[in-house]
Amino acid sequence: MLRIEHLGIAVKDLSVSLPLYEQLLNTPCYKQEVVETEGVSTAFFRTGESKIELLEATNENSPIAKFIAKKGEGIHHVAFEVENIEAEMKRLAALGFELLNTTPKNGADNKLVCFLHPRTTNGVLVELCQEKR
Ligand SMILES: CC[C@H](C(=O)O)C(=O)SCCNC(=O)CCNC(=O)[C@H](O)C(C)(C)COP(=O)(O)OP(=O)(O)OC[C@H]1O[C@@H](n2cnc3c(N)ncnc32)[C@H](O)[C@@H]1OP(=O)(O)O
Numbered sequence: 503m504l505r506i507e508h509l510g511i512a513v514k515d516l517s518v519s520l521p522l523y524e525q526l527l528n529t530p531c532y533k534q535e536v537v538e539t540e541g542v543s544t545a546f547f548r549t550g551e552s553k554i555e556l557l558e559a560t561n562e563n564s565p566i567a568k569f570i571a572k573k574g575e576g577i578h579h580v581a582f583e584v585e586n587i588e589a590e591m592k593r594l595a596a597l598g599f600e601l602l603n604t605t606p607k608n609g610a611d612n613k614l615v616c617f618l619h620p621r622t623t624n625g626v627l628v629e630l631c632q633e634k635r
């Protein structure tokens with residue numbers, strides 16, 4: 503059974519949103535990390551079994567910049583934890599889900615990740631996450 507690893511939220515300015523979410527969740531951000539290959543600066547909060555990942559664009563070509571320009575700030579993606587990301591990618595591709603990367607790529611928080619195109623998941627950007635071993 504897939505566990506929700508994190509909910510990704512696109513924000514314009516982490517310096518505003520990070521303290522806001524610390525107040526909202528009544529817990530400190532436990533990690534901030536830039537993933538330049540994704541064009542994102544992230545901030546993580548633990549919420550029970552899952553996490554909240556705030557994402558700010560690091561450049562104008564970032565998917566987060568494009569998303570905010572089009573839809574404004576808000577929920578950007580849902581990430582599921584998987585045991586074996588390559589096996590899950592193969593399973594889901596065979597079922598017709600569109601993989602946005604053909605091999606696992608480096609994510610934040612020590613993960614390997616793969617994204618599924620929202621047009622194959624009822625409009626929700628889905629991320630698969632496997633802990634790096
Ligand atoms: C990896 C670090 C970190 C982690 O957890 O470890 C992250 O989570 S990084 C997160 C940022 N990286 C990504 O999002 C990578 C995957 N995303 C993409 O490849 C693109 O953003 C893509 C393909 C989803 C959309 O890019 P495109 O250039 O095609 O943008 P468009 O605006 O033309 O979108 C096409 C179509 O998709 C809809 N869309 C776009 N983003 C989302 C979204 N987040 N959720 C739902 N739908 C989305 C957009 O509205 C367009 O639909 P249309 O009906 O044509 O308007």
Ligand SMILES: [Co+2]
Pocket residue numbers: 508510555579581629
């Ligand atoms: Co994510």
